[in-house]
Amino acid sequence: MLKEHLFERILFLIDSMKRLVVKAGLGNFIKAAIFAALLVVLIGLTEYALQTYLKFLAEYKPYLTAGELVVIGYLIVENIGWGLYKRFEIVSKGTASIIRTITRVAGYGIILSSLTSVFNVNPAAALTIGSFSGLVIGFAFQNVLGNAIAGIFIVITRPFKIGDMVEIKGIKGRVHEIGVMRTTIDTGEEYVLIPSSSVVAEIIKRRKVNESS
Secondary structure (H helix, E strand, C coil): HHHHHEEEEEHHHHHHHHHHHHHCCHHHHHHHHHHHHHHHHHHHHHHHHHHHHHHHHHHHHHHHHHHHHHHHHHHHHHHHHHHHHHHHHCHHHHHHHHHHHHHHHHHHHHHHHHHHHCCCHHHHHHHHHHHHHHHHHHHHHHHHHHHHHHHHHHHHCCCCCCEEEECCCCEEEEEEEEECEEEEEECCCCEEEEEEEHHCCCCCECCCCCCCC
């Protein structure tokens, strides 16, 4: 009986540790590290194989290496992104989401830069590719980054707090949640999500504490 009870406790502790690791995102970081090591090994094996057994495929080396970089690089970036998301999800899902997005953008930028070196692209062409990619990413994430910066500004300046009665853009209600990307207002009938950039740009009316009773 004592052994069975002890065995159940051990299983419970193991299960709890697994949940903690998954929740904290540690599992994703470990996967990212494994994929990074795998990428180094694969590139080394490809180089060795093309120099010894597969010399007739030597001219395709850049394409093989690029394929390894794209596929495994994608797995590395995604795991790091999800790992950071799970770490910051406890604080705020909005914050976790923007951090994951920024991580993805930065990671894919590194992959793109690596591809230019794999294909021996000259510096001028690499600069052109980088500039074009920067413009595309900038336009694609203009609103996202704008809301993120505005959300950080709101968190720092704290023009209102959760539970305050406010009026923003003509919407009256109680502040339900303050995130990096948006502020949620409870009107009593529905939840209204206002982008952080709109909150910063608008006049905010906040009811005085002694009038809120």
